[in-house]
Amino acid sequence: MSSSTPRRFGTAVLGGSLMASGLVLGGPTPASHAHGEADPAPAALAAEWLADEEAALTGFGGFGWGASIDVALALKAVPGHQADVDALTDALASHIGDYVTGESFGDTGSTYAGPAAKAAAYAAAVGEDPTAFGGDDLVTRVEGTVQESGRIEDVSLYGDYANVFGQIFAARALTDHGSLEAPAVVDFLLDQQCASGGFRLDFTRTPDGDPNTPDPATDAGCADDASSVSNVDATALAVVTLEPLAASDTGIAAALEDAVAWLVAEQRPNGSFDDGDRIGPNANSTGLAGNALLAAEQHEPAEKAAAWLRSLQFNGTRCDGAAKPEIGAVAYDGAELRAAFDGGIVDRAKAARVVSQAIPALLAAPESEESLSFSARPFLNGGGKARIRVTGLAHGEPGCAGVGRFTDRVVGDADGRVVALVRVPNRTGFVPLAVDSADNSVGAEWVALAAKDLDFVRRARVARGGEQRVVVTGLWSGERVVVRQDGDVVERGRATTRGRFVAVFRAPRATGRHQLKVVGQFVDRVGRASYRVG
Structure with missing residues (x-):
């Protein structure tokens, strides 16, 4: 492994769409966004699962302290997890140098702008002093990465990997602290907003021909670079992280209004989002965007995003197969959900990152307005398939309909209704018919008639x-x-x-x-x- 590998991994914690998240650094509490009644169960189940993943306490092996911050902020959003947040905060503080610098592997005198800004914003969010967090003055570190234009830049022997994610955290951390560098940092961040209303992810860079380091960043804005494209993750992070600053800054308020409008337009009909990298709808981008929509009081789009995320959640029923013990976890996408049914969760570190992105958005999940129930025709065709009409699932809530040993996983639609198609045992006689959800179960004996x-x-x-x-x-x-x-x-x-x-x-x-x-x-x-x- 080359000496630059840890450096790249370290900045990816902030820069990669899988791990980047502002989560709940600020903004209204979920209750203030109520649109109908929200169901606390999906976020609570996800938080219980996440709290048991102890890898976050070690920075996921030492290369993922940014993801540990996301875990802590996700748990902070759900009641009953303050002790977990405190433990993660202490762990981060004791390893802060490993996260914001490369001193441990020879990057002498380094400061990684994005991680330092994220850590500073996090410290303030959990009531710690960012000027003395783990013995480090994170505010001064971030100020030391700010260029004359307001752009942040890594101080490193291995080049500059900073991007718009880090710029967002720097804008929040320095503004909260009253830093003299804050106005320039905010202005440069707003220059990264494209005409569409979305924010781009990467700074414009000028090729320098060196394959061993990133190309140098320039001070261009989105409007100056025809190749720039708006990015869901960066836009959502900007909305969530900067929303508390909008009340006192008309420029930020106007920028976020356009950003929210762009996010609403980017949402797919089923409530999901992708990050524009041709990877399709995924829980990370949908979690970030859903959280942003919740913060912006866009109730219906936020509920749709939460419902889509909930449809990827394991609820401990028979339909979860090998993933039945993973109650509360959220799959990255439909393909990984189905793979987990067969083989369980394989990459637990990735799963923890996915769940940490999903939890704040799940706080908008609507609750069911009816009790769980089902109906079917008086007789079931033995050896055929039964149509079981399920009522009482919340929008996006998974349920498991079963006839004997055969099952079908279903997801509640916007009206809480869905039809399950379940294979029927090939025999004549009474068979058990049941529908289960994460917190409810109904069942009865039914008659199957075979050929x-x-x-x-x-x-x-x-x-x-x-x-x-x-x-x-x-x-x-x-x-x-x-x-x-x-x-x-x-x-x-x-x-x-x-x-x-x-x-x-x-x-x-x-x-x-x-x-x-x-x-x-x-x-x-x-x-x-x-x-x-x-």
């Missing part, structure tokens, strides 16, 4: 126009029965409690053989015979 050759007796010979009598046995009590003669229905009804059905009808006047067919509840429960007229 069967139905037995019936009839008169072998009947006079023209005479009376034919068919007696069907071996039916289930209440089973529907249809009797056909030469293809035409001549009688229908339901079996008695003893499983019998009697049909009496007139024979045709045409002489010769005529066909009888008896069909039970399902088309694979059938009997055939013929008789003679004349």
Whole structure:
């Protein structure tokens, strides 16, 4: 491993879309955003899962202290986790030099602008002094990275990896502290907002031909670089982190208004977001954007984002398969959700980062307005599939419908209703039918009817126009029965409690053989015979 590898990994903690998050550095509490009633359960379950992931206490092996900050801020947003936040804060403070500098691997005199700014903003958010956090004056460190233009820049032997994420944290940390550098930092940040309203992620850089270090950043804004594109993660982080500053700064307020409008326009119909890198909808970008929409009091879009995130949450039911023990965790996307059903969660560090991004957005998850219930037809087709109508799931809430050992995972729609299609055991008799969610379960015994050759007796010979009598046995009590003669229905009804059905009808006047067919509840429960007229 080259000496530059830890440096790259360290800055990726701030710069990568997987790990970058302002989360809840400020802004209104979730209750102030209520649009209808929010369901605290998904965020609470996610926080319980996250609090048990002890890797955050070691900075995920020493290269992920930025992600540990995200974990702490996510837990801070959910009641009952102050002790976890305190433990993470102490762990970060004791390793602050490992996060904001490269001294431990020979990057002498270094300060990594993004991590230093993020740590300073975090320290203030949890009530610590950023000028004496872990024995380090983080404010002075960040000020030392600010260029004349207001752009932050890493001080490092390995080049400059700073980006807009770090600029956002620097704007917040220095403004909160009243630093003289804050106005220039804020102005340069606002220059990174594109005409669309979104913020770009990377500074403009000029190629220098050195493959071992990043190209030097310039002081250009988004409008100066035709190749710039708005980025969901950077825009969402700007909204969440700067929202508390908007009340006293009209420039920030106007910028955030445009940023929020851009985020709303970027949201997919199902509530999800992607970060523009062709990776598709994912929980990281959706978590960041959902949190921003919640902070901006965009109630309906925030609820849609929360519902989509909740649909990726494991709830401890049979449908979770190998991931059943991971109650509260949130998958990165649909593909990783399905993979976890088969093999469980493989990359726990990534899962922790995903959950930390999702928790603040999950605070907007709407609750169900009805109790959990289900309905199905009186009989289930043994060996076929049953349609189970589920009611009472919240929007986005996963549920597990089961018939015997077979299951189908479903997700509540905007009305809390969904239809599950579940395989039915290939047998006749009572089978258990149940629907489970994270905190509720309903069930009952149902009747399955498997394929069967139905037995019936009839008169072998009947006079023209005479009376034919068919007696069907071996039916289930209440089973529907249809009797056909030469293809035409001549009688229908339901079996008695003893499983019998009697049909009496007139024979045709045409002489010769005529066909009888008896069909039970399902088309694979059938009997055939013929008789003679004349």
